[in-house]
Amino acid sequence: MNKILFSFALLLLANTAQAERIKDIAAIAGVRTNQLVGYGLVTGLDKTGDKTKFTGQSLRSMMGKLGLTLPPDTDPKAKNVALVSIHADLPAFAKPGQKIDVTVSSIGDAKSLRGGSLLMSPLRGADGNVYAVAQGNLVVGGLSAGGQDGSKITVNNPLVGRVPNGATVERIVPSSFDQSADLVFNLNSADFTTAQRMADSINKALGADTAQAVDATSVSVRAPVNPNQRVGFASVIENLELAPDDAPAKVIVNSRTGTVIINSKVRVQPAAVSHGSLTVTISENQQVSQPNPLSGGSTVVTPQSNVSVKEDKNHMFVFNPGVSLDEIVQAVNGVGAGPSDLVAILEALKSAGALRAELIVI
Numbered sequence: 001m002n003k004i005l006f007s008f009a010l011l012l013l014a015n016t017a018q019a020e021r022i023k024d025i026a027a028i029a030g031v032r033t034n035q036l037v038g039y040g041l042v043t044g045l046d047k048t049g050d051k052t053k054f055t056g057q058s059l060r061s062m063m064g065k066l067g068l069t070l071p072p073d074t075d076p077k078a079k080n081v082a083l084v085s086i087h088a089d090l091p092a093f094a095k096p097g098q099k100i101d102v103t104v105s106s107i108g109d110a111k112s113l114r115g116g117s118l119l120m121s122p123l124r125g126a127d128g129n130v131y132a133v134a135q136g137n138l139v140v141g142g143l144s145a146g147g148q149d150g151s152k153i154t155v156n157n158p159l160v161g162r163v164p165n166g167a168t169v170e171r172i173v174p175s176s177f178d179q180s181a182d183l184v185f186n187l188n189s190a191d192f193t194t195a196q197r198m199a200d201s202i203n204k205a206l207g208a209d210t211a212q213a214v215d216a217t218s219v220s221v222r223a224p225v226n227p228n229q230r231v232g233f234a235s236v237i238e239n240l241e242l243a244p245d246d247a248p249a250k251v252i253v254n255s256r257t258g259t260v261i262i263n264s265k266v267r268v269q270p271a272a273v274s275h276g277s278l279t280v281t282i283s284e285n286q287q288v289s290q291p292n293p294l295s296g297g298s299t300v301v302t303p304q305s306n307v308s309v310k311e312d313k314n315h316m317f318v319f320n321p322g323v324s325l326d327e328i329v330q331a332v333n334g335v336g337a338g339p340s341d342l343v344a345i346l347e348a349l350k351s352a353g354a355l356r357a358e359l360i361v362i
Contacts, residue, residue, distance in 0.1 A: 018243065019241040022185065022198060022202075022238050022240050023239065025188055025189075025194070026186055026198065026219070027185070028183055028185060028234065029183075029184040029218070030175055031175065032092055033090060034089070034090045034173055035088075035126070036123035036124065036132055037085070037086065038086045038087075038124055039083065039084065039085050039086060039107065040084060040120070041055075041059060041081055041118075041121075042082045042083075042084050042113055042117065042138065043080060043081050043117055044116050045080040045082060045112070045115060046112075046114075046115060047080060048082075048111040049078060049080050049081045049111075050081065050082045050106075050109055051079070052083070054083060055081060056078075059078060059081055062119070082107075082108060082116065083108050083110075084105060084106055084113070086102050087123075088102040088167055090125070090169065090173060093175065093177075094172070095169065095172060096170055098168070099165035099166075099167065099168060100132060100167050101165060101167075102118075102123070102162065102163045102166040103160065103161075103162050104138055104160070105159060105161075111158070113138055113158060113160070114140040114161075115140075117138065118138060118163055119135060120133060120135040121133070121134050122134075123167060129171060130170060131171045131173065132168060132171075133167060134167040134168075135166065136163040136164075136166040138161035138162070139162050139164065140160070140161035141161075177230070182220045182221060182222055183220075183230070183237070184214070185198065185219045187216075187217050187218075190216040191216055191244070192213075194244045195213040195214075195217065197242045197243065197244070199213045200242075201240050202240060205240055206236070206237075246264065247263055249266045249267065249356060250262075252362065253343050266355070267357070268355055269354040269355075270354070271352060346359060347359065
């Protein structure tokens with residue numbers, strides 16, 4: 001079954017590149033999301049909140065802003081309050097009044113955020129300005145419960161939750177979309193051939209010298225100055241299709257899971273491979289030694305070890321010049337090599353200079 005699944009994954013990767021839209025392989029420079037972060041208080045917990053001092057300090061500060069002053073020697077130890085961090089992604093062109101989702105996670109030693117409500121908390125960008133304000137009821141997928149004897153059960157993670165549409169955008173992030181003379185499209189994966197094909201596709205549809213490849217990632221396109229025309233112009237370009245070039249020959253090995261991915265451009269030079277495994281088995285048996293009735297001895301237990309060695313007799317196989325992906329799979333499966341054995345074979349081929357691909361171990 002492992003051989004079938006492994007071969008099936010490789011055959012899927014062996015398909016030739018199909019035409020794709022520019023919007024699926026590239027993004028307009030400056031049109032991006034921005035990360036927001038903040039902290040706040042979650043209230044309404046069922047005695048599962050924090051016991052740390054900084055939670056009490058935050059609660060005291062919040063009450064002071066609302067006009068309630070606590071005595072200096074009072075330590076508010078509210079078990080139904082937890083200090084949390086809040087983060088969200090602000091989409092490009094988000095306008096004030098629009099809603100975005102936020103993720104809330106515990107900072108202190110709270111046991112669970114289930115059933116809590118996030119109080120109004122500002123979310124700041126990397127420049128320190130407030131771009132959104134978050135507030136609302138948490139949706140927590142985790143559950144934690146425990147007994148008085150110390151037993152405890154936890155399902156998923158009860159210390160992280162989300163507030164759908166929990167933040168309101170308060171500030172616009174400046175964008176360079178309508179401020180430059182050209183639109184620059186950045187490829188998701190840098191490739192000189194794909195960048196040139198993108199420029200050729202745009203020039204073929206909109207006229208010569210409309211686009212030019214700047215480098216392996218960027219393609220610059222002359223665009224209208226009028227914002228209304230620029231939006232339509234960007235829409236036309238995004239829907240143009242081209243055939244991206246195949247990725248360079250790579251073999252990716254996940255040493256933790258034994259997963260091996262080989263793309264369709266991998267080739268092997270002439271090489272002979274012989275791979276076998278040596279298995280050593282040691283078994284321990286306990287034997288009872290019973291003395292003769294008149295010898296005056298005692299019954300003892302003596303260990304007995306059996307050691308056996310087995311070596312699989314796998315045949316040698318030969319890779320011909322320029323062998324293809326299918327032939328690699330068939331040859332490896334033919335000798336019964338598993339994923340871990342395949343890793344050893346590929347590393348040996350790379351060391352011998354017969355593997356025409358980049359070997360990446362993650």
